Amino acid sequence: MAEAKREPRDYGLQQIGAARIDGPLVVVERARDVGYDEIAEIVGEDGRIRIGRVLDVSDRQVVLQVLEGTTGLSNRATRTRFLGENFRLSVSADMLGRVYDGLGRPIDGGPAPLALERRDINGMPINPTARHYPREFIQTGLSAIDGMNALVRGQKLPIFSGNGLPHDRVSAQIVRQARLIDASVDFSIVFGAMGVKHDVAEFFIRNFEESGVLARVVMFLSLADAPSVERLLTPRMALTMAEHLAFDCGQHVLVLLTDMTNYCESLREVGTARGEIPGRKGYPGYLYSDLASLYERAGRIVGSTGSITQMPILTMPSDDISHPVPDLTGYITEGQIVLDRDLTHRGVYPPIAGLPSLSRLMKDGIGKGFTRDDHPALASQLFACYARVKRVRGLADVVGAEELGALDKLYLKFGEAFEQRFLNQGEDENRPIATTLDIGWETLSILPRDELHRVSDALLDVHYAQGVAAAASAKGDPL
């Protein structure tokens, strides 16, 4: 429904009256030839047109979900006109540089773009045989991502964050810095905001402006004060746009969706209103399938040069990674970047947690011919050593750092260096992958060479810096 026109059309049958109105749902009786998932215009006594979507239809009644609130609708005077199609978005490459609301209507004062095609916003599943396996390394300039959780083109990699953590700054920095290693192709950006505050949207717009990418961004904003049901359509708008840019226009598209937790809450709201049997924490049982229908719209396909890389952002309620939203997301996406409150408190930016973060597609996008031959072994060794740091810190909390053995003290030193030198970096600092890897070796060299089981002797001969470990233990103090 990209049409900006809001007058009721004067063709087609109108149903007068609504049998039941309950929250966002309107039940209309005796409607004929209405299809499942069809959209309708619903008009109350106020003359305002609301868009509705069919959730359930039988020969007796039609259940509609009203996207713009049911305030002002009455049993007697509600008029409903079914439009004979499901939700569509007019797409064209001219939409780059423009801002739309959550239902795809321009809100930047400009005219509706000239569109060639109206697309079903639900999309269609990509045939697995027609996918290209993603393996082109994207350098984000952030060591914690490039070195440990590398992103590849066509991947879906969410950011798991919490309230008050700098997920917006991290994702904005990624958008500014993301490049392919050997090519200067720029990403087009599709930005979908669901239920976020005005200042967050403002932050992103300013950021896109300052980094000069605004002309390559399409924004769909369903902000916190918009009706919550609208959010169910916003990510689908964004992804339909992205699919057009990627697979019809051959562009590389980075899709940012924020905040998926708000999206899931809207889904729960509608489910409850329909009287559905709830699953975990009141979320509907089909939350997994529903999220998959969004996240799976990423990737590369045979016969097109374009790609869709997805970076959904979600806030974990009370930082709980086992909450249904992050949990089901993690089961669908190809890894996750987890932001950590403890690191933020200690002044580390970006506060990307070392251990729970993961990129599943990293293994195929790094190493010889992609980044550098030592990358896989280095990353694996860093993970293993950092895991040991966590254990040693636990022990130090109990017995005191003084009581630790000499080797454990070195691990503490390594942990500190890893967080402060490797993870920590400036908001404007764009580290090339080679620098990231070199810093990684520098920190590893604090540990004795024999501790590095996951790296071959040949690689250690080249990269292990002799003497750092000795120097570190000579200095005595563990921290």
Added chain:
Amino acid sequence: MSTSSDSPHVTRISGPIITASGLAAAQMYEVVRVGASGLIGEVVKLNHGQATIQVYEDTTLLAPGAPVQLTGAPLSVLLGPGLIGNIYDGIQRPLPGIQAQSGAWIRRGEKVAPLDTERRWHFVPVLRAGADVEPGQVIGTVAETPLVEHRILVPPELAGTLRHVAPEGDYTLLDPVAEVATAAGPREIALMQRWPVRVPRPIRERLRITEPLVTGQRIIDTLFPIGKGGTAAIPGGFGTGKTITQHQLAKWSDADIIVYIGCGERGNEMTEVLREFPEIRDPKSGLPLMDRTILIANTSNMPVAAREVSIYTGITLAEYYRDQGRSVAVFADSTSRWAEALRELAARLEEMPAEEGFPATLPTRLAQFYERAGSVTTLAGERGAITIVGAVSPPGGDFSEPVTQHTQRFIRCFWALDSELANARHYPSINWLRSYSEYAGDVAAWWGARAADWSELRAEAIGVLQREERLQQIVKLVGPDVLPDSQRLILFIAELLKDGFLTQSAFDDKDMYCDPVRQMTLLRLILNLYLKGRELVQQGAPLLKIQQLPAVPGIVRAKSAFGNDEQAALGRLGAELAAQLEALAGEYRK
């Protein structure tokens, strides 16, 4: 779209579940075609001519009044040459065929035949006319792939005298190759047959499991083995490596046929299998792995009703190859997504939910699936087996949820993945304390014939790991330094076992597959150090001296330094270590 009121038509649509009236003649589980585009559906409930139908495709814009057509048959799969190497969706539509027809996207109402009925296969008869045939008997063979000789069987319900067998030659799947005179009259047999997916194919009898499915993964084969014909579950939270473990097993298991069911999982993972398997060579024959593999892909964004049936489609294909006397391994990733499909459909059917919204039939459905595994004598008297390995994705990684709990009742091998191990990139992240295998006793004789000390080594390794766990409780409180050397030796050996034996990289060319002989050599190497080290510590040697033996760092690296064909080098390492231990012992001998 309205039709007269008595002809079958749709009365209600709620997502994948629709209701239709005028269907007094419909049978339970009969396949129907819905609407003008002929969407495929299955009857799941009947009530006074009102049928509830589960539709395998997207029902968008379908309206009440749309026509419904009965097909007279339950949901069935086509069985015949051409299955191997193919990739199907949940209702056996070939995905390459769909791509050829519609491009990169899967549209609604796609109609592509599961098997190519025009291709000619070279048929070689093994029976002559006049022979008496029993159900399941082999009439002839077709070379399906270089790895698989496809046996053409007498269908399970058929017996009689062969009136005619076609001579050796090239035939399509539809050409009759034999005719049997049965009590009910003559019946033709073609290269292809049909079988309803919800009905297990018959067997003669079940056998005891005696042989392990060798997977080449050390922690599985040595500590928690699975038998050929057994059942296993791999539960684990996200990121613990369920899919990589499943892929490793599908690549390296010594089954004859692999059926891999990607059920409600990621599209890219299926693409990875499609890209990788043709490149990887079977360790025994040197032929591409794809020559023994069938893939079922119903990814998470494909219709949910087809996800429910994909498990049955996969297992029916497996049974068909088992009936040809093969050992088949079925990997289902993930059974939780399948259970969620059941839940979603049950909710749409307005069934009363049991635990966490799952239908009360969940345990029964799980049992029915896992019971289709087994080591059996086929109708023709041959030995066949189906091994099932199901991944489970418990919400929040919590194993007390219904799918994990009920699955545990019906499997005998449990490989519990652990997110703490995965976070430390200890892969495979199978937790050695929470996992178990009830097949260890069944396969001990098989292993004993190859390594007489298998049972002892296994018990010793499990013992060390268990004692380590207890010691770690103390270490967490007071640090390791207060422990005596005899106990710190256990910590040290456990560390070696983890780094040098239990972890195994799926991406290391030398280590991704570890044959049984090398598994035992590596384990012996570590446990020899333990036994000798224990004596030395008793004789007063400090642990530090043992840890600093020059051969020790080599033990951890041995798994990736020496491949399966480098036994000699491993032997030298063992001899070096033994000599160094002996020299050390000399110093402390009284």
